[in-house]
Amino acid sequence: MDWGNATAEDLIDALREVDWSSPPRPLSEFFSRFTLPKSSSKWNSRLKCNLYYYRTNYFIMMVLFMGLGFLRRPLAIVAALLTALSIAFMNDSFAGTFSEKVTRTVRQFSPHLAAKMRPPLTPVIRGRPSAKRAIYICGRPRWFFVMICSFVSFTLWYVSCGLLTVLWALAIGLLATILHASFRTPNLKARLNTFREEFRSVWRNYSEL
Numbered sequence: 001m002d003w004g005n006a007t008a009e010d011l012i013d014a015l016r017e018v019d020w021s022s023p024p025r026p027l028s029e030f031f032s033r034f035t036l037p038k039s040s041s042k043w044n045s046r047l048k049c050n051l052y053y054y055r056t057n058y059f060i061m062m063v064l065f066m067g068l069g070f071l072r073r074p075l076a077i078v079a080a081l082l083t084a085l086s087i088a089f090m091n092d093s094f095a096g097t098f099s100e101k102v103t104r105t106v107r108q109f110s111p112h113l114a115a116k117m118r119p120p121l122t123p124v125i126r127g128r129p130s131a132k133r134a135i136y137i138c139g140r141p142r143w144f145f146v147m148i149c150s151f152v153s154f155t156l157w158y159v160s161c162g163l164l165t166v167l168w169a170l171a172i173g174l175l176a177t178i179l180h181a182s183f184r185t186p187n188l189k190a191r192l193n194t195f196r197e198e199f200r201s202v203w204r205n206y207s208e209l
Contacts, residue, residue: 015055016091024056034183043182050181058181062173069169079156080166086149089142092135099137 024030037043051058063084070076088094099119107114119136135142157163 015052022056024060025054030054030057030180030184033185035185037182046184046186047178047181049186050184051177053186054181054184058177061176062170065173065176066166066169069165073160073165075156075160076165079153079160082149082153082156086146086153089137089146089149095135095137095142102138 037046063080066080067077070080089098099117103114103117106117117139119134119139137145157166
């Protein structure tokens with residue numbers, strides 16, 4: 001992907017479709033080399049490339065910042081976990097993997113219930129799906145679990161009075177993420193990894209037709 005020409009919508013779509021189960025990058029690579037971008041276009045390209053390549057590291061860093069802010073508010077920790085889960089459900093790969101693991105676990109105790117948790121079949125016309133493939137989690141549309149987790153988390157935020165704390169932790173985490181992504185020099189490995197994951201995504205979508 002040409003990060004210089006990629007829009008914010010392209011970056012969001014890429015983060016939504018990419019596999020988030022990959023381990024974080026080593027700290028020696030994460031804090032390897034920092035330089036000032038030579039122009040605004042270079043900064044724009046570097047920011048998007050690093051956000052995509054170090055996505056798991058940034059996610060863990062955000063969780064750590066929020067965890068430090070919630071040491072004295074255990075109820076807010078549960079709310080933060082549910083909020084993170086509702087955001088993670090928006091990723092296609094995570095939603096599919098989560099549904100598969102839950103269904104596999106339920107099948108060990110109740111095969112009949114596990115059969116009801118299968119996603120509905122998509123009608124196929126002339127060898128192609130008749131509509132865009134919808135994402136299901138345990139037999140329910142993805143938005144159902146996103147709404148449930150969001151509602152419960154917002155309720156816990158209100159009860160724990162930790163909303164101001166999470167806003168500060170979120171602001172510090174976002175600032176640290178933007179600073180790192182702006183000054184961390186992208187390497188050849190990051191660009192090659194981007195092309196490889198794009199190929200996997202295209203091949204996965206092609207194999208599902």
